[in-house]
Amino acid sequence: MSYFDAASSAPLHPVARQALLASLDEGWADPARLYREGRRARMLLDAAREAAADAVGCRVDELVFTSSGTRAVHAGIAGALAGRRRVGRHLIVSAVEHSAVLHSAEGLVAEGGAATEVPVDRTGAVRPEGYAEALRADTALACLQSANHEVGTVQPVAEVAEVCRAAGVPLLVDAAQSLGWGPVEGAWSLLAASAHKWGGPAGVGLLVVRKGARFAVQGPVDERESGRAAGFENLPAIVAAAASLRAVRAEAAAEAVRLRELTERIRTRVPRLVPDVDVVGAPTHRLPGIVTFSCLYVDGETLLHELDREGFSVSSGSSCTSSTLTPSHVLRAMGVLSEGNVRVSLPPGTAAADVERFLAVLPRAVSGVRQRFAGPAPAPVAAVRQDSLVVDALGKRCPIPVIELAKVIGNVPVGGTVRVLSDDAAARLDIPAWCEMRGQEYVGEEPADRGAAYLVRRLS
Amino acid sequence: MSYFDAASSAPLHPVARQALLASLDEGWADPARLYREGRRARMLLDAAREAAADAVGCRVDELVFTSSGTRAVHAGIAGALAGRRRVGRHLIVSAVEHSAVLHSAEGLVAEGGAATEVPVDRTGAVRPEGYAEALRADTALACLQSANHEVGTVQPVAEVAEVCRAAGVPLLVDAAQSLGWGPVEGAWSLLAASAHKWGGPAGVGLLVVRKGARFAVQGPVDERESGRAAGFENLPAIVAAAASLRAVRAEAAAEAVRLRELTERIRTRVPRLVPDVDVVGAPTHRLPGIVTFSCLYVDGETLLHELDREGFSVSSGSSCTSSTLTPSHVLRAMGVLSEGNVRVSLPPGTAAADVERFLAVLPRAVSGVRQRFAGPAPAPVAAVRQDSLVVDALGKRCPIPVIELAKVIGNVPVGGTVRVLSDDAAARLDIPAWCEMRGQEYVGEEPADRGAAYLVRRLS
Numbered sequence: 016m017s018y019f020d021a022a023s024s025a026p027l028h029p030v031a032r033q034a035l036l037a038s039l040d041e042g043w044a045d046p047a048r049l050y051r052e053g054r055r056a057r058m059l060l061d062a063a064r065e066a067a068a069d070a071v072g073c074r075v076d077e078l079v080f081t082s083s084g085t086r087a088v089h090a091g092i093a094g095a096l097a098g099r100r101r102v103g104r105h106l107i108v109s110a111v112e113h114s115a116v117l118h119s120a121e122g123l124v125a126e127g128g129a130a131t132e133v134p135v136d137r138t139g140a141v142r143p144e145g146y147a148e149a150l151r152a153d154t155a156l157a158c159l160q161s162a163n164h165e166v167g168t169v170q171p172v173a174e175v176a177e178v179c180r181a182a183g184v185p186l187l188v189d190a191a192q193s194l195g196w197g198p199v200e201g202a203w204s205l206l207a208a209s210a211h212k213w214g215g216p217a218g219v220g221l222l223v224v225r226k227g228a229r230f231a232v233q234g235p236v237d238e239r240e241s242g243r244a245a246g247f248e249n250l251p252a253i254v255a256a257a258a259s260l261r262a263v264r265a266e267a268a269a270e271a272v273r274l275r276e277l278t279e280r281i282r283t284r285v286p287r288l289v290p291d292v293d294v295v296g297a298p299t300h301r302l303p304g305i306v307t308f309s310c311l312y313v314d315g316e317t318l319l320h321e322l323d324r325e326g327f328s329v330s331s332g333s334s335c336t337s338s339t340l341t342p343s344h345v346l347r348a349m350g351v352l353s354e355g356n357v358r359v360s361l362p363p364g365t366a367a368a369d370v371e372r373f374l375a376v377l378p379r380a381v382s383g384v385r386q387r388f389a390g391p392a393p394a395p396v397a398a399v400r401q402d403s404l405v406v407d408a409l410g411k412r413c414p415i416p417v418i419e420l421a422k423v424i425g426n427v428p429v430g431g432t433v434r435v436l437s438d439d440a441a442a443r444l445d446i447p448a449w450c451e452m453r454g455q456e457y458v459g460e461e462p463a464d465r466g467a468a469y470l471v472r473r474l475s
Numbered sequence: 476m477s478y479f480d481a482a483s484s485a486p487l488h489p490v491a492r493q494a495l496l497a498s499l500d501e502g503w504a505d506p507a508r509l510y511r512e513g514r515r516a517r518m519l520l521d522a523a524r525e526a527a528a529d530a531v532g533c534r535v536d537e538l539v540f541t542s543s544g545t546r547a548v549h550a551g552i553a554g555a556l557a558g559r560r561r562v563g564r565h566l567i568v569s570a571v572e573h574s575a576v577l578h579s580a581e582g583l584v585a586e587g588g589a590a591t592e593v594p595v596d597r598t599g600a601v602r603p604e605g606y607a608e609a610l611r612a613d614t615a616l617a618c619l620q621s622a623n624h625e626v627g628t629v630q631p632v633a634e635v636a637e638v639c640r641a642a643g644v645p646l647l648v649d650a651a652q653s654l655g656w657g658p659v660e661g662a663w664s665l666l667a668a669s670a671h672k673w674g675g676p677a678g679v680g681l682l683v684v685r686k687g688a689r690f691a692v693q694g695p696v697d698e699r700e701s702g703r704a705a706g707f708e709n710l711p712a713i714v715a716a717a718a719s720l721r722a723v724r725a726e727a728a729a730e731a732v733r734l735r736e737l738t739e740r741i742r743t744r745v746p747r748l749v750p751d752v753d754v755v756g757a758p759t760h761r762l763p764g765i766v767t768f769s770c771l772y773v774d775g776e777t778l779l780h781e782l783d784r785e786g787f788s789v790s791s792g793s794s795c796t797s798s799t800l801t802p803s804h805v806l807r808a809m810g811v812l813s814e815g816n817v818r819v820s821l822p823p824g825t826a827a828a829d830v831e832r833f834l835a836v837l838p839r840a841v842s843g844v845r846q847r848f849a850g851p852a853p854a855p856v857a858a859v860r861q862d863s864l865v866v867d868a869l870g871k872r873c874p875i876p877v878i879e880l881a882k883v884i885g886n887v888p889v890g891g892t893v894r895v896l897s898d899d900a901a902a903r904l905d906i907p908a909w910c911e912m913r914g915q916e917y918v919g920e921e922p923a924d925r926g927a928a929y930l931v932r933r934l935s
Contacts, residue, residue, distance in 0.1 A: 018512055023505045024707065032499060039492060043677070045483045049779055050788035052478055082542030082678065083706030089695050118695035211707055217503070218542065218678040218709035235549050235578035246543030247484065247671055249678035319509055328510035
């Protein structure tokens with residue numbers, strides 16, 4: 016089995032396992048107690064906080080341990096917003112943040128606040144100017160991830176932090192995907208991270224609030240962790256998280272070079288091995304271990320199953336693999352193809368041979384899925400009038416609308432148009448992306464009785 | 476070392492340890508994923524939920540795992556209040572709930588809601604009538620612990636649940652201290668518990684919301700755990716929590732008999748071995764492993780240090796041991812002596828020999844502390860007029876005000892009075908308690924320039 020989904024959750028680092036086992040025996044007592052077991056627990060907690068603060072590059076009293084990265088994000092945003100309520104209730108986020116950030120923004124809007132989403136380019140990166148333009152007099156907080164979890168694109172955090180600092184607005188950085196690789200540069204004010212993303216155990220997040228950043232804890236009072244993370248300290252997991260962060264950092268420089276070379280193999284060879292593939296995300300300014308591509312005419316869920324059968328665990332931002340009907344908000348914001356989407360995120364230690372085997376297996380897996388979808392009869396061509404066709408793909412899910420479009424485009428003359436009727440949310444993303452990949456013109460979207468009509472003009 | 480503070484946190488049960496180790500290898504992946512590691516994680520999560528629901532006596536889809544018992548309480552109260560906002564914003568709690576419940580109540584009041592504290596008797600038990608009297612037309616929720624964490628008193632949950640049910644008000648039970656001993660009886664609507672209290676790992680709480688109970692999740696949306704517990708599932712800890720709950724339950728009946736006999740030894744023998752001791756809490760309707768007593772003329776923190784030096788880890792509700800200046804709210808609500816307070820809570824498996832050694836060590840430890848406090852010169856007797864004395868204990872902390880009172884009471888004739896001036900919050904509890912223990916009359920409290928004056932009449 017090759018587990019290539021480290022961006023969801025990394026396997027436990029051996030050092031995390033050792034530290035967890037050791038502190039199951041030493042660190043189960045309440046660190047607030049004065050007796051021996053309590054003092055021992057307090058010492059372990061203090062040492063873990065020192066190690067984590069050192070890795071983050073912050074003061075010990077600026078860092079608390081939360082029960083998850085999600086909790087760190089929720090508590091960080093809520094506390095920072097409340098701390099600056101007098102300034103206003105406007106929040107800035109990038110369009111490609113983790114759902115923990117976006118759901119916090121939705122919550123704020125539902126309560127009468129306001130949120131602005133800063134767009135990204137086709138590589139998934141924000142521009143610092145995007146944050147500058149989004150700033151308002153009532154902006155209480157801005158949020159930006161250090162690097163994207165779906166495509167690996169590294170964000171210009173230091174530049175955005177500078178834009179915010181100049182405006183007197185704190186920046187919260189979601190460093191979940193990158194903290195194992197190194198500290199986050201720049202004059203950020205708050206930082207959140209998640210231990211299971213760097214090979215630590217589940218159940219531990221970090222929340223850092225810089226001295227001077229206004230912060231008002233929300234929710235019922237609790238005396239633990241400076242009042243910022245309610246609940247009994249999960250000490251064995253905290254100790255394991257801190258120890259593994261230190262261990263992962265010690266290996267980071269060498270491992271980054273190695274993984275970057277392996278993901279580069281995928282980036283360059285997949286488009287040669289598999290036709291009609293779009294590699295998405297920044298080509299160089301990216302995390303070492305993540306590479307994401309989308310395959311035309313492929314159902315993401317079926318491809319994941321094929322790869323799983325071959326022993327590869329990967330994830331997908333295609334709409335057809337999730338319980339929702341919409342493709343990943345990251346791919347949507349980037350405006351790239353979402354069908355047949357595959358994210359490969361290599362855990363540290365991944366063997367080159369496993370990547371080679373993946374590259375050997377992938378073409379067969381994709382063509383197998385494509386054959387299955389090419390099987391059914393062509394969609395009914397609803398109407399032919401002169402040099403335009405209408406394809407009725409209503410009720411059909413990704414990747415069928417794009418497949419039907421590809422099948423009929425040759426039936427109109429160059430300069431002619433195809434109208435695709437579709438009520439699948441992925442079509443809005445995938446039909447323009449198909450046009451760009453195939454050198455056809457995407458004219459635009461027209462309202463329709465059901466779904467929408469997507470107009471394509473044949474150019475070649 | 477004898478760890479006698481299981482009510483704070485129980486040492487990890489061997490089954491929890493085994494299950495945790497096993498699922499560190501099997502259960503680190505995201506259970507929402509479709510590949511092999513994800514499916515395996517999902518199966519472990521489902522099995523853990525079934526085991527926990529079976530132990531609670533609820534449906535599988537009524538139970539979610541939270542990151543701590545505190546989080547379960549906070550989320551349970553917030554969700555239940557929000558679910559019944561149309562009814563009103565009144566909350567009923569007992570005066571001896573865990574701080575997680577009381578802090579939630581304070582938060583509600585701070586936001587414009589209302590809370591009523593139901594008083595307890597001298598054993599720490601509520602009366603069902605107390606809840607009946609507290610119910611209002613706008614009562615959204617009532618909360619009651621299954622058993623008290625400081626004195627072990629078992630509460631009449633089924634009766635209170637019936638009172639609430641008749642009024643159409645849901646009851647949330649904080650079962651943190653009792654769930655390892657057995658399910659909570661009665662028609663409760665919500666239940667919260669904490670794994671590290673029954674020998675499971677830290678980082679896992681349970682929140683049960685009965686079908687039919689109105690519940691509106693608060694905070695940002697998160698799809699995990701039915702939307703009721705945000706953050707990546709801490710699967711190894713969840714598996715360990717469920718496995719250890721089952722194991723602890725299998726041993727509960729026999730262990731309850733054994734521990735009850737051991738705590739009974741402490742209950743009956745401590746007052747014989749140590750003069751001026753008040754054993755507090757219900758004598759029979761109590762948890763098997765908890766026994767609490769208070770020692771006159773003793774500083775709680777010093778006694779804890781003495782016992783720690785002798786190898787016993789216990790806790791105390793005395794004001795002098797905590798970072799606050801007030802004694803435990805539980806002892807205060809019970810109206811019992813708080814000075815020199817010691818809670819012994821035996822973990823399952825405690826050896827009888829260790830309890831015997833505790834009983835051998837305690838008298839020496841108490842008398843040592845008392846000698847230290849008897850040392851200083853008597854407090855200045857501020858004024859003597861006829862048959863009344865004034866003792867100025869201003870600026871002096873527990874147990875000094877009571878010690879000074881005891882020193883001078885013999886200096887007034889029977890029928891005469893002593894006024895103790897004190898600004899220590901513990902005096903309000905300890906001076907009346909001393910009077911009751913010593914057969915003197917506590918006349919009452921009078922306002923004073925600083926602190927208060929406590930008036931005592933000599934009866935014997």
